[in-house]
Amino acid sequence: MGRRSLVTTVLIVLACSMAFAFGATADAAKDKVVVAFGSNIPTLDPHMHVSRLAHIADYHLYDTLLYRDPKDDFRPSPCLATSVTSLNATTWELKLRQGVTFHNGEPFNAEAVKFSLDRILDPAQKSLIRGNFTWIKEVKIVDDGTVRLITEKPFPAAAEYLTLAYIVPPKYLKSVGNEGFAKAPVGTGPYKYVDWKKAEYLIVEAYPDYWKGSPKGTPQIKTIVFRSIPEITTQIAELLSGGVDIIRTVPPDQIAAIKASANARVSATRILRVNFLMLDAFGRASKTPLMNQKVREAMAYAINVDEMVSQILGGYAERTGSGLNPMHFGYDKSIKPYPYDPERAKKLLAEAGYPNGFEVTMNTYSGSITSVDQMADAISGYLAKVGIQVKRRHIEDVGTWTKSGREGKLEGFLYYSWGSNSIFDADALLYALGHSSEPISYIKDPDLDKLLDAGRIELDPKKRQDIYSKAQKLIHERVYWIPINVQYTIEGVNKNLNYEASSDEMMRVYRASWK
Numbered sequence: 001m002g003r004r005s006l007v008t009t010v011l012i013v014l015a016c017s018m019a020f021a022f023g024a025t026a027d028a029a030k031d032k033v034v035v036a037f038g039s040n041i042p043t044l045d046p047h048m049h050v051s052r053l054a055h056i057a058d059y060h061l062y063d064t065l066l067y068r069d070p071k072d073d074f075r076p077s078p079c080l081a082t083s084v085t086s087l088n089a090t091t092w093e094l095k096l097r098q099g100v101t102f103h104n105g106e107p108f109n110a111e112a113v114k115f116s117l118d119r120i121l122d123p124a125q126k127s128l129i130r131g132n133f134t135w136i137k138e139v140k141i142v143d144d145g146t147v148r149l150i151t152e153k154p155f156p157a158a159a160e161y162l163t164l165a166y167i168v169p170p171k172y173l174k175s176v177g178n179e180g181f182a183k184a185p186v187g188t189g190p191y192k193y194v195d196w197k198k199a200e201y202l203i204v205e206a207y208p209d210y211w212k213g214s215p216k217g218t219p220q221i222k223t224i225v226f227r228s229i230p231e232i233t234t235q236i237a238e239l240l241s242g243g244v245d246i247i248r249t250v251p252p253d254q255i256a257a258i259k260a261s262a263n264a265r266v267s268a269t270r271i272l273r274v275n276f277l278m279l280d281a282f283g284r285a286s287k288t289p290l291m292n293q294k295v296r297e298a299m300a301y302a303i304n305v306d307e308m309v310s311q312i313l314g315g316y317a318e319r320t321g322s323g324l325n326p327m328h329f330g331y332d333k334s335i336k337p338y339p340y341d342p343e344r345a346k347k348l349l350a351e352a353g354y355p356n357g358f359e360v361t362m363n364t365y366s367g368s369i370t371s372v373d374q375m376a377d378a379i380s381g382y383l384a385k386v387g388i389q390v391k392r393r394h395i396e397d398v399g400t401w402t403k404s405g406r407e408g409k410l411e412g413f414l415y416y417s418w419g420s421n422s423i424f425d426a427d428a429l430l431y432a433l434g435h436s437s438e439p440i441s442y443i444k445d446p447d448l449d450k451l452l453d454a455g456r457i458e459l460d461p462k463k464r465q466d467i468y469s470k471a472q473k474l475i476h477e478r479v480y481w482i483p484i485n486v487q488y489t490i491e492g493v494n495k496n497l498n499y500e501a502s503s504d505e506m507m508r509v510y511r512a513s514w515k
Contacts, residue, residue: 035507252371422505
């Protein structure tokens with residue numbers, strides 16, 4: 001027996017034993033779905049993370065003011081707010097759904113909306129999603145079912161961001177505190193919290209009194225288990241043996257094996273996520289050669305992205321020249337990626353004063369980027385060919401990754417991935433990662449800040465498109481980022497489960513059902 005076959009056999013035996021441990025028996029199968037995550041859920045407080053995995057969990061535990069409906073091209077549609085009306089250039093009025101309660105019986109109302117938005121905006125709270133709502137100057141309660149959002153300036157993307165406005169119960173949160181709420185949350189969503197052991201699993205259960213008329217529908221499956229399984233080989237082995245029912249990031253080289261399986265299939269689609277190298281061009285974390293624009297240009301020319309997309313990702317990816325996704329409003333398709341030209345890269349390094357190259361750190365993390373190890377190894381290999389030696393620092397826990405990035409401790413460059421919080425607007429990526437005021441931005445360019453500030457308040461779509469085109473060209477020309485690819489989600493799914501991957505990267509397991 002070969003080493004690969006032996007490893008696979010061991011993994012399948014392990015998967016079967018773990019499936020038994022989680023009660024995945026034939027009798028219980030119809031009552032439960034097990035989802036594998038490649039990294040940890042950092043917190044269950046929806047206001048205190050930017051983690052995609054936690055965002056997916058939040059979508060089951062909580063509801064938002066507006067909902068992104070896949071049946072309507074993911075446009076914002078009513079959810080906890082039944083309507084959003086622009087009364088004037090700086091006032092939005094929200095009518096709220098009546099008769100909705102939190103899982104503990106606390107009523108959903110205008111007080112809950114104001115409390116939630118004020119909490120996010122409070123600088124002392126240090127909410128990681130605060131930047132998504134700084135356009136709100138004040139939240140005013142008109143009556144129990146009506147709220148008005150007052151903005152400092154016009155903000156045309158208001159409805160887009162209200163799809164991220166998770167509402168929490170004021171009385172319960174005040175009684176248990178931030179730490180208590182993060183560990184035992186209460187929402188209005190289709191599923192309620194049951195148990196969470198960080199780095200291992202989260203268990204949620206269908207809420208029997210979930211409000212009628214929700215665009216999320218009535219849950220058909222009683223229990224969902226979100227399990228943390230860092231090793232993709234283990235995830236695949238468990239999928240094939242029935243230990244888990246959905247896995248998120250299938251490596252393209254494993255698609256054939258899953259398709260040939262009697263138990264599983266593949267569901268794949270292009271998503272809003274963009275993967276790119278974020279270069280510390282301004283020395284936020286440390287002074288490195290990356291502060292020299294010619295060095296950054298050399299790196300862009302040194303990496304053969306087309307070969308990586310073809311050979312590692314098997315074509316399940318697309319290139320982007322600007323760093324935005326074609327699905328974003330504001331995307332400029334005229335911006336072309338830097339071509340592969342290692343000789344030009346060497347010349348630029350020599351001109352920059354580094355004819356023999358240099359050493360630099362590449363920071364990577366788990367959970368979002370397809371085939372991250374293979375892709376990172378390929379990037380290191382291409383850079384080594386022009387004299388740039390890469391020292392890789394891998395951070396397994398996404399919470400640690402986010403904290404280190406916010407604190408400006410990731411020197412060199414970051415192999416970054418951004419899903420735009422499922423917002424189909426350029427602002428969701430460019431402002432969060434490009435504006436100097438944002439905690440996770442490694443760019444400090446007043447020219448870019450000016451463009452991004454203007455894009456946020458411009459009401460004319462054509463003028464707004466032009467602003468974002470200029471912003472993308474600036475980032476491209478000054479090489480603050482090196483775009484790698486627009487990602488596909490490639491999910492492995494139990495053949496007996498009615499469930500499909502979604503282009504907004506939200507796993508709607510609450511809509512799943514067994515055949």
